[in-house]
Amino acid sequence: xxxxxxxxxxxxxxxxxxxxxxxxxxxxxxxxxxxxxxxxxxxxxxxxxxxxxxxxxxxxxxxxxxxxxxxxxxxxxxxxxxxxxxxxxxxxxxxxxxxxxxxxxxxxxxx
Amino acid sequence: xxxxxxxxxxxxxxxxxxxxxxxxxxxxxxxxxxxxxxxxxxxxxxxxxxxxxxxxxxxxxxxxxxxxxxxxxxxxxxxxxxxxxxxxxxxxxxxxxxxxxxxxxxxxxxxxxxxxxx
Numbered sequence: 001x002x003x004x005x006x007x008x009x010x011x012x013x014x015x016x017x018x019x020x021x022x023x024x025x026x027x028x029x030x031x032x033x034x035x036x037x038x039x040x041x042x043x044x045x046x047x048x049x050x051x052x053x054x055x056x057x058x059x060x061x062x063x064x065x066x067x068x069x070x071x072x073x074x075x076x077x078x079x080x081x082x083x084x085x086x087x088x089x090x091x092x093x094x095x096x097x098x099x100x101x102x103x104x105x106x107x108x109x110x111x
Numbered sequence: 112x113x114x115x116x117x118x119x120x121x122x123x124x125x126x127x128x129x130x131x132x133x134x135x136x137x138x139x140x141x142x143x144x145x146x147x148x149x150x151x152x153x154x155x156x157x158x159x160x161x162x163x164x165x166x167x168x169x170x171x172x173x174x175x176x177x178x179x180x181x182x183x184x185x186x187x188x189x190x191x192x193x194x195x196x197x198x199x200x201x202x203x204x205x206x207x208x209x210x211x212x213x214x215x216x217x218x219x220x221x222x223x224x225x226x227x228x229x
Contacts, residue, residue: 004153042113042201042220043154088153098167099144099218101153 004102006089011108018076020105022089025070029091032065034074037086037104046074046087076107084109113137115204115221123227129190132224136183136204142166143185144218145177148199160185161207192228199223 006022024032030051035043049056049063049072056063062075076083086104093100114137124130136143142161146154156169160179174190183204189196203218 040222042115042222043203044113044220045217090153098156098169101146101155103151103153 004089004091004100006087006102006105008103009106009108011110012079013110014079014081016079018074018079018083018107020074020076020087020089020107022072022074022102023070024072024089024091024100026091026093026100027067027070029093031092032063032072033088033090033092033099034061034063034072035088035090035101037088039085043088079107079109081109083107113219113221115202115219117200117202117221117224119224120222121225121227123229124192125229126192126194128192128228129188130192130226132187132189132200132202132226134185134187134202134204134221136185136202137219138183140183140204140206140219142205142207143179144203144205145185145187146201146203147171147196148201148223149195150198154201157187189226194228197226197228199225 003025012018033048034046036046037043047058047061049065060077064073086106088104089102090099116135118133144159145157148154157171158168159166163179176188179185201223203220205218
């Protein structure tokens with residue numbers, strides 16, 4: 001089946017690191033994405049990782065992929081109030097080019 | 112700003128009516144995908160159009176249909192509206208080299224149209 005799962009809520013203190021986790025079921029997924037959605041806005045692609053990579057770093061963002069366990073994580077270093085949003089994990093289903101999204105993790109920043 | 116616009120921003124319809132939502136893609140983008148995002152859920156893929164032809168469809172009934180035009184605009188039409196059709200509808204555009212080319216090509220999402228069905 002096609003499923004992408006992630007925890008629904010995460011609270012982090014400003015300045016700490018946030019780690020958002022995601023699992024997916026389809027081992028044929030070749031690309032995995034992290035999107036950010038702020039209130040009233042569309043989806044913004046933050047980063048993606050190809051399935052033959054273990055890690056990708058882009059400024060404050062680090063993506064880790066464990067292909068064996070089908071586990072993806074997004075680490076945001078030095079979390080800021082502007083990082084408050086819903087973060088969606090998504091996987092590209094290779095067989096039909098369909099992107100499956102998780103339900104999103106709402107990141108709440110504590111002062 | 113992604114360069115993708117959608118209209119209208121909000122829409123209220125009653126059950127049984129028909130609705131047309133519009134999307135204007137970035138110039139040069141030959142592919143548009145439509146998603147339905149119910150409250151508290153992630154976006155669900157409705158269908159994709161590549162060079163004005165349907166190029167993949169999710170688990171949505173035929174009363175969801177679309178059109179893509181040469182001028183980088185597209186439409187999502189929903190007939191016989193049901194209460195469960197209430198959602199945020201997102202379009203996303205990108206350029207693909209071929210019909211099976213959706214990979215890292217960034218999909219640029221519009222802000223969405225919030226449809227409420229009463």
